Amino acid sequence: MSKKERTAIQPTREENYAEWYQQVIKAADLAENSDVRGCMVIKPWGYAIWENIQHSLDEMFRETGHRNAYFPIFIPKSFFEKEAEHVEGFAKECAVVTHSRLEHDGRGGLKAAGELTEPYIVRPTSETIIGSSFAKWVNSYRDLPLKINQWANIVRWEMRTRLFLRTTEFLWQEGHTVHETREEAMEETLTMLDVYAHFAHEYLAIPVIKGEKTEGEKFPGAVNTYCIEAMMQDKKALQSGTSHFLGQNFAKASNIRFQNREGEFDFAWTTSWGVSTRLIGALIMAHSDDNGLVLPPRIAPAHVAIIPIYRSEEEKAAVLDLAKQIEESLKHQHFDGIRIYTELDDRELTSSERNWYWIKKGIPLRIEIGPRDVASQSVMLARRDQEPRDKQSVPVADLIATTLKVLPEMQTNLYGRALRFRDENIVKIDSREEFYTFFTPQNAAQPEIHGGFASSHWCGNEACEEKIKDDLKVTIRCIPFDAKAEEGACICCGKASTRRVFFAKSY
């Protein structure tokens, strides 16, 4: 009780959250910085998580009537200029291609040559380039709705980057749809937000709050932006996905028109929505602990690490024999429709080293098999959602049944844990003083640690939002959908308000 256990990750979350986050990524070997400023190399274990995210989401997109397509990475500058707010929002973070070739500079190096007549922007988002195609594809109301998704890479020249959370280049999906009516486009916008929320809940085991962004926080060029917001373990908010109702703004900019049922021309109604590799950052910060990554089974690249333990060659033969037999039997199983992947780790390392290796990588289950187990025809089973030394002996005959029972149980357990944490850290605050105290760090040395989410009244005035942002670096994360109509006073100015919104510090 008294002696503190050594944790696999140092510092701990408590000691230095930002550094802990970096160390978890390193220990799990998810990604690393590259030689290109702000860009990451996503390593196999991290990329496999992204692929799982892709597969699961892609099925949901397909089921909701979307089809995948691909559009150019380069966007002519003139396309970009068509939507004024859009330009305003993205201009400061665009990579611009101005030349088409390299020539020898006569000093042993190369210089850019072949200046383009019109510069290309490396896509920071694709509304405008996709819009130009949509304008050609849409002629009649019979062509609608048009529901397209693209999996792509994006470049935004951010000043400050952090692995997965904000990188110069990142991977994402962007849905772009075109509709005949405002109502239909709005329905699509909200449907896709639901898909994201469902995905976060069911696969990432992360509870999210669905809501609408304020005028100040919405997507440049959108009429309405909806989002899912999640709470990380440092109690900060992470915007995990957005869905935009674009009205006719982009249709007008890209000239997406169709002949309606009366034979007249109408501008179409469009939407766009996306989630990115940032979700991996959310996953890390929602579940991981001081021993490293913790992965919900439904998104984990592999589910069971099998760790044979032996001394002599005879022991090795017997133990490996059982290990292989177990691997064989497990890897054809499915839980929740997901195929179980195993990792038989017989590297020449001590068993505890191999054990800790997989703990740090967040694999849901570890199975240790030693000579004693061969004799008793049982194995030791350890769950990543429990302490490293909590293990249970399971007869080989029951192993498949136990695995199939435990994996979904862990998924539920992780969600429950995250939900409890979040709800414990959402506080209704009605006094301005209390609000300021709540968001003022207790310890100046660790300004990261603060209260959580505040559910407070807001009058709807942008000036109040701005004031709170300036004073506390706290923003309105969203106006939640499930907010009940309620009389109250704005936390900032005291004027009448009709509903609460969520305030928090965010990533």
Add this chain to the structure above:
RNA sequence: CGGGAUGUAGCGCAGUCCGGUUAGCGCGCUCGGUUCGGGACCGAGAAGUCGGAGGUUCAAAUCCUCUCAUCCCGACCA
């Protein structure tokens, strides 16, 4: 982009203030042996153009200038 810090072996660091033989330490790695069910131990060994460029000096990891990268704080950021 502003303020601060850091950059020395694969990783983590000392050495830099106050310039001086052959640049150290821990982990990791290789070889040999003992170990192995909670991050093993003993012995031997390999590995570094001190982030890069330029300068000062008889002499630079150390001083000066510039530059690149990373981290933290800010500004910025669907």
